[in-house]
Amino acid sequence: MSCMNRYLYDGTADGLLSAIAWIIEEEPDPEQVLLLERKDTLFEEGFFIATDATLAESLFFRLRHHAPDAAHTLYTFMLAEKEGMETSLLHYVALAFTHGDKVKGHLTHPGVRDIVTVSRKAERELHRMKGLLRFEKLQDGAYLAKMEPDHNILHPLAWHFSRRLRAQHWFLYDVRRRTAARWNNGSLRFGTIEQFTTPALSDEEKKVQAMWQTFFKTIAIPDRKNPRLQKSNMPMKYWKYLTEKQGE
Template structure:
């Protein structure tokens, strides 16, 4: 019979599940996030209660036996939120602990190769968020940007934007996952808001009028400098995929 460990979807929850699998010496296991779990008659399930101490012990083992590249790979792939990624991560950690050395380049291992491919997708999504995030100044003098990436890359954006906009108040909010990063000129904090449904639309109730006017000017400039006869739509969409246009004021300011 298969043993299924159900965790809360957090990174510490996943590490806690891995600790308990080792602690109980259970074989034939799978790990699944609570929001993906579907009950089956042919399994025994274990509900995991996230425990920071247990999670830290697993993470310390990863750091001890692996290299920074292993830790980065594990965390970044966890952020993909791909259904079933937990099994690949568990297998990766199990092999790492067994070999007591880095396996990040051991592409002969199916799980390592799969995670390397997932990591590439995470890297592309992060890079595009770095490039396509557009801030708008609110009436509270906070530069606000909303995003809805395919993967949960918001934690990976912190360093880039803190360094680039160190002298400004800003907030980047993931409207799909309902949390954001807020920089108060000293540190970055995780925040949760009850945002209005029209937050993606330009609104003078939230944003400064000067900001709206500036974005309209920028859109007009973009349109006036665009030479339609030389346009290469296919190439353009390769560099700026259509799903990112909603972030760009020069693309579709009035219909975000």
């Protein structure tokens, strides 16, 4: 491995993409290149590529034009915030420019497989949360949903609900990352929350929740009870914010 060229970047998403753009431009064979996050240790080897946000953005747009599916995979891969897979991502993007969207089928390539597997997981959690997110109505009439997803899916999730609950004023709050989205009067905003205080619920909220809990219990066929199947479809890590699973 020592004959491979080593490159370093600063650990940010923009830095990663601009490093990939730079390498694809300058290196004849990106398959022979390693890309790592700079740790500033004493004996660290490698050539540092400075972050250039414009370069990062243009890489993404070029990829989207050239291979839209592969660009989507890149986007969902980034939601996973995975560390240590930079070289795989470099190889994936380089192959996507040569082969187009077909690259996603090149699963015998270890780099491609890494990226596709991780992005598939992020995609699955995003899809799951579209169903499992629970809003509560607050006293001022707005709705609030809290979540602790493994992947950083706040943005695509908020876009999903901006097309769905359009006439409603709502907040999405990622408790672990302290980030939030707010939809009001047709505009979507993102931000961080330093100090979160649980607001008071509206008067009718407990009543509606009780109805949902009742429905949840009665809709199951008693002769077909199957808690294992229930847990495999709806892992317990999501139960914390599920209205129907409170008190279990």
